[in-house]
Amino acid sequence: MLPADLIEELLGFRTERDWEQFHAPRNLAISLSLEASEVLELFQWQDPRGEAVQALLPRLREELADVAVYLTYLCHDLGIDLEAAVREKMLQNRRKYPVELSKGSAKKYTEL
Structure with a gap:
């Protein structure tokens, strides 16, 4: 970027x-x-x-x-397009790691 x-x-x-x-x-x-x-x-x-x-x-x-x-x-x-790839990845991460389940936790999304 x-x-x-x-x-x-x-x-x-x-x-x-x-x-x-x-x-x-x-x-x-x-x-x-x-x-x-x-x-x-x-x-x-x-x-x-x-x-x-x-x-x-x-x-x-x-x-x-x-x-x-x-x-x-x-x-x-x-x-x-690195910027587009990062933006897409952030959308995926927001779905995998919702704040209410992941805040303050280092657990992987499969462990939440």
Whole structure:
């Protein structure tokens, strides 16, 4: 859900380098997962109360940007409107997790 001008900049960056040839959906999905794992790795041995998160922000920012870039490429290449997909998912989530049953609960909808 990046602004259109930034998406165009990302696509132009990729095109200028002739990297589309390496960006099959499978490769982009793998890269997306790897970058998301790098986000997770930053939290691996952190205090569960999150007191050290502030120190991680510069690295988190960089890794989250990588996640956003690969997600943007994947959505573009597959013709997925990410904003529309998120809006549809929110409608599904509202049905699965009604406030009166799920407020304050971490249970999955199948456990409510």
